[in-house]
Amino acid sequence: MADEVEIDQKVYDELIAQGKSERIARARAKAATVKAQKVAAGETIGPRAQSAEAPAAAPAAAAKAAAPAAAAGGGGGVATAERAGGGVRGAGGLTVEERQARVAAALAQRGNGASTRTGGGAALANQDHTHRLLAMVPPTGIQQIRGKQEDKVYTWPHLIASEFIAVLAWTAFVVIFSALVQAPLRELANPNLTPNPSKAPWYFLALQELLRYFHPMVAGVTIPTVGLLLGMALPYFDKNPSNKPENRKTAYVAFTFFLVLSAVLTIIGSFYRGPGFEFVWPWTDGLYFEL
Amino acid sequence: MSLLPAPDEVKKRVQDNVIWKSIFRPGSIYRKGYRDTSRDRALASMNNVLYHLHPVKVKRHGLKLTYTYCLGGSSFFLFILLTITGIFLMFFYRPTAGAGGQELAYLDMQNLRDTVTFGDLVRNMHRWSAHLMVFTTFLHMARVFYHGAYKAPREFNWVVGVILLVLTLLLSFTGYLLPWDQLAQWAVAVGTQMAGFTPVLGQQVQFVLLGGAEIGPETLLRWYVLHVLAFPFILTIFLAVHFWRIRKDGGISGPL
Numbered sequence: 001m002a003d004e005v006e007i008d009q010k011v012y013d014e015l016i017a018q019g020k021s022e023r024i025a026r027a028r029a030k031a032a033t034v035k036a037q038k039v040a041a042g043e044t045i046g047p048r049a050q051s052a053e054a055p056a057a058a059p060a061a062a063a064k065a066a067a068p069a070a071a072a073g074g075g076g077g078v079a080t081a082e083r084a085g086g087g088v089r090g091a092g093g094l095t096v097e098e099r100q101a102r103v104a105a106a107l108a109q110r111g112n113g114a115s116t117r118t119g120g121g122a123a124l125a126n127q128d129h130t131h132r133l134l135a136m137v138p139p140t141g142i143q144q145i146r147g148k149q150e151d152k153v154y155t156w157p158h159l160i161a162s163e164f165i166a167v168l169a170w171t172a173f174v175v176i177f178s179a180l181v182q183a184p185l186r187e188l189a190n191p192n193l194t195p196n197p198s199k200a201p202w203y204f205l206a207l208q209e210l211l212r213y214f215h216p217m218v219a220g221v222t223i224p225t226v227g228l229l230l231g232m233a234l235p236y237f238d239k240n241p242s243n244k245p246e247n248r249k250t251a252y253v254a255f256t257f258f259l260v261l262s263a264v265l266t267i268i269g270s271f272y273r274g275p276g277f278e279f280v281w282p283w284t285d286g287l288y289f290e291l
Numbered sequence: 292m293s294l295l296p297a298p299d300e301v302k303k304r305v306q307d308n309v310i311w312k313s314i315f316r317p318g319s320i321y322r323k324g325y326r327d328t329s330r331d332r333a334l335a336s337m338n339n340v341l342y343h344l345h346p347v348k349v350k351r352h353g354l355k356l357t358y359t360y361c362l363g364g365s366s367f368f369l370f371i372l373l374t375i376t377g378i379f380l381m382f383f384y385r386p387t388a389g390a391g392g393q394e395l396a397y398l399d400m401q402n403l404r405d406t407v408t409f410g411d412l413v414r415n416m417h418r419w420s421a422h423l424m425v426f427t428t429f430l431h432m433a434r435v436f437y438h439g440a441y442k443a444p445r446e447f448n449w450v451v452g453v454i455l456l457v458l459t460l461l462l463s464f465t466g467y468l469l470p471w472d473q474l475a476q477w478a479v480a481v482g483t484q485m486a487g488f489t490p491v492l493g494q495q496v497q498f499v500l501l502g503g504a505e506i507g508p509e510t511l512l513r514w515y516v517l518h519v520l521a522f523p524f525i526l527t528i529f530l531a532v533h534f535w536r537i538r539k540d541g542g543i544s545g546p547l
Contacts, residue, residue, distance in 0.1 A: 182415065290474055
């Protein structure tokens with residue numbers, strides 16, 4: 001309610017006197033004002049069963065008839081009986097009387113088909129209520145849908161098509177590159193002739209570079225082993241559930257540090273190390289790097 | 292009226308053939324009556340052994356090239372390319388070296404370069420793809436990290452991924468020795484020397500790796516078997532787990 005509703009001062013004072021909080025008192029006082037306005041305008045208010053008096057025609061007689069029927073219905077038929085008694089239009093758009101007439105007609109047409117039921121078809125048709133309350137269903141529904149609805153597309157053709165393009169692109173790249181660039185093949189292996197420098201494959205050059213600074217057991221065994229184990233354990237000690245970059249600054253900084261460190265070590269080992277694995281400038285001393 | 296049936300008629304008859312229908316399961320795009328409906332799209336990926344590595348539906352954001360950069364898939368494709376080119380190379384390569392006998396390994400490398408049809412091209416493809424695969428696998432790992440894609444429930448798949456990275460390095464490194472040239476011999480020498488510094492078991496580790504006290508014919512045979520059989524076998528098993536877990540853990544991660 002956007003525009004202000006006036007407070008029914010009398011109700012407000014009463015509620016305050018009863019010790020209600022100001023917030024509740026104000027809300028109820030406003031509600032009282034609205035109710036008074038509606039009554040003045042001749043609108044009906046409140047639940048339907050209570051409104052039975054208002055639409056004059058649907059008489060109290062019906063309601064009275066409903067009561068014993070409900071009782072006869074045994075355990076079940078309380079709630080609907082009251083509602084049916086009101087003579088109000090139900091969900092189907094029919095009044096109770098109309099619906100009963102239909103049911104009776106249908107049963108008559110079927111002959112004694114329904115009479116197998118307890119009490120017989122006619123008796124059933126004459127009852128004032130047509131259904132019984134068997135259970136209360138929570139308003140959320142019986143089935144809970146767990147997974148969120150996500151924005152998804154069919155794998156075929158959307159994903160498969162782009163994968164196919166990627167495959168074609170990679171194949172073309174590898175074939176053309178291989179046709180143009182020759183893979184190295186040096187002279188026959190000779191254990192008595194050590195080339196200078198002797199370098200490991202590029203992905204181990206960061207470790208070979210570390211060999212310059214640490215004992216071989218540290219650089220060649222301890223660091224890679226610990227690095228691998230820590231890498232594997234990473235998801236178990238990064239307890240931060242967020243995958244948003246702004247929530248993961250520490251993780252980003254730490255990971256980027258190691259990534260850049262290993263990249264720098266690999267580049268130094270690859271291009272800036274010459275004979276004797278000594279430091280060289282690649283643009284003056286040439287490249288000592290082979291794939 | 293021509294004697295030959297119209298192409299449409301041929302297509303219809305082929306697709307109506309009982310053999311054709313036994314090969315292509317319902318929903319296959321090669322079967323008669325494939326229509327571009329939700330049902331047939333779903334069936335097309337469900338009823339194809341390759342496509343059903345994927346779920347029937349994928350998150351739309353995952354299709355963006357700038358989310359995955361296609362790195363995991365590229366690594367996998369390069370592995371397939373390496374397998375195909377590797378099988379080709381196996382026809383022309385014998386892992387035999389020195390020790391008084393013939394230097395068959397190196398001889399075969401020279402023959403591959405000079406006499407085998409497409410031998411040079413296929414060897415180049417094998418070598419460059421190998422380097423590329425190591426590189427794309429590294430990048431894939433970095434991409435997964437930056438997207439936080441290793442977080443619950445995907446922790447274990449990250450572990451499998453690290454194992455796959457190690458296996459990729461091992462595959463590349465064992466393959467490095469096979470040409471049996473100076474480059475291979477000494478790169479492997481540098482690598483295996485480090486293993487000798489393993490605490491307590493250093494000597495034993497190095498001996499197992501080399502099949503002897505130093506790099507020799509036994510090393511070549513050993514690394515050849517590891518390279519063409521053992522590591523690809525193990526890698527394939529872990530790949531299967533890796534792909535399976537992607538689906539089980541709810542498909543691609545994100546969106547961010």
